[in-house]
Amino acid sequence: MTTPRKRSRKVKPIRLGDETIQPGEAKDVRLKISETYTGDEIALPVRVIHSAKPGPKVFISAAIHGDEINGTGIVHDLLYDVPMAIECGTLFLIPVVNVFGFETHERYLPDRRDLNRSFPGNESGSLASRVAAIFMREIVSQCDYGLDLHSAAFQRTNFPNVRADLSNPDTRKLALAFGCSLIVDGRGPEGSLRREACKIGCPTIILEAGEPWKIERGILELGVRGIRNTLIKLGMLSGEPITPAYQIRVKKTTWVRAEVGGILRYHIGAGDWVEAGQPIATNYTILGHAQHTLVSPADGIILSLATLPAVKPGEPIVHIAIPTRSIPGMRKSNQQNQGLAGRVRRDLATNIAKVEIPAETQPD
Known part of the structure; x- marks a missing residue:
């Protein structure tokens, strides 16, 4: 050190x-x-x-x-x-x-x-x-x-x-x-x-x-x-710092990758909190048929996501940060919607098309 x-x-x-x-x-x-x-x-x-x-x-x-x-x-x-x-x-x-x-x-x-x-x-x-x-x-x-x-x-x-x-x-x-x-x-x-x-x-x-x-x-x-x-x-400016509504530390992250080629429609946005098994994106054929739904492998926060909806198998779709604190417990407090981070999360979400999960592709 x-x-x-x-x-x-x-x-x-x-x-x-x-x-x-x-x-x-x-x-x-x-x-x-x-x-x-x-x-x-x-x-x-x-x-x-x-x-x-x-x-x-x-x-x-x-x-x-x-x-x-x-x-x-x-x-x-x-x-x-x-x-x-x-x-x-x-x-x-x-x-x-x-x-x-x-x-x-x-x-x-x-x-x-x-x-x-x-x-x-x-x-x-x-x-x-x-x-x-x-x-x-x-x-x-x-x-x-x-x-x-x-x-x-x-x-x-x-x-x-x-x-x-x-x-x-x-x-x-x-x-x-x-x-x-x-x-x-x-x-x-x-x-x-x-x-x-x-x-x-x-x-x-x-x-x-x-x-x-x-x-x-x-x-x-x-x-x-x-x-x-x-x-x-650092003492270089005077004043009071502005603290965030919440602060989460993360040591581990994981990528979710496309399984089939097609056009993605997201069910989440950057900064959203997700739970293991929650649908995050559905892949459609070029003619509009739902063919596969990707789910989150763990409780976490959407750290990054692809903005280009056309994908091939293996391409990275979503990067998930996995915190040590319980996501379900944090979700109940509605912290993700608070403060500047909540506003930025909502702004980022306007750049992607979010849709409902097709019934025929919903996980059991």
């Missing part, structure tokens, strides 16, 4: 690339990460807010996958709609990490590598490895904490959830403070930013929320609120 780096009581200038940011200064920096075919500079846009008072250094990054832009919208709101004025410490705000994918509306880099599997990187390696190494050297190595903002992969949507290694007390502190209703416990995949940042003493968590290629209103509100909650916890 790693711990955050010790901070000096004296506030010194911050160096980022070729720029110097003085205590009490906020500056927009273009951090060079590569070049075009014609030799022009490709740079990472970064806003550095450097308080004159000592405190934690925190990075907030988005669009490490170029098509996941809900996080970009969240950082925009922090910068402009609700301008961030911290009371101590330093913020590195990076609205787009994968500028290559962002330009082409694609998840990956031009070399088809996943940037979020390329950390800590190598400055003499592939394009993805070089970008990762620069980000680690210039941003992560200077920070005490990190928040990385994500959306679902192509043709899926995610019910908002924070993912963190809860065995690390520092990442657990961030995850609980953020105030998301659902926390998924885990270290993260090999080569992911959060896993590698934690290894070098920068406890980092991620937010997974919404769809790619979209900036969704409820996700923006939830993300901005969560970041402010976290900065309040």
Whole structure:
């Protein structure tokens, strides 16, 4: 387990690339990460807010996958709609990490590598490895904490959830403070930013929320609120954090996959609580005949679901988070309909077609 780096009581200038940011200064920096075919500079846009008072250094990054832009919208709101004025410490705000994918509306880099599997990187390696190494050297190595903002992969949507290694007390502190209703416990995949940042003493968590290629209103509100909650916890902002109506920790998840090819109609939505054996989607033939109903293998919460209704056998349909608390008991309290999480759940549900369960396919 790693711990955050010790901070000096004296506030010194911050160096980022070729720029110097003085205590009490906020500056927009273009951090060079590569070049075009014609030799022009490709740079990472970064806003550095450097308080004159000592405190934690925190990075907030988005669009490490170029098509996941809900996080970009969240950082925009922090910068402009609700301008961030911290009371101590330093913020590195990076609205787009994968500028290559962002330009082409694609998840990956031009070399088809996943940037979020390329950390800590190598400055003499592939394009993805070089970008990762620069980000680690210039941003992560200077920070005490990190928040990385994500959306679902192509043709899926995610019910908002924070993912963190809860065995690390520092990442657990961030995850609980953020105030998301659902926390998924885990270290993260090999080569992911959060896993590698934690290894070098920068406890980092991620937010997974919404769809790619979209900036969704409820996700923006939830993300901005969560970041402010976290900065309040770290002493960088004053005020009272806003707590969620409920908060569930999850260690185990499972996928439900299509058994036959056809067109899906859902009976649930992202964020819904389901019980073992409950029908979640019916697969219809192309001519409209109900042919198979998928059921939940366990009590859980719909973490993610496919937004493309046309499926083949074996394709992932629904990702279910399995909490330790009883879902039937929680359902009786009607917690899922409360607060911002309930509103986001209802908003996400408007993006899919939910239907009644066909009588001929209902399980015995």
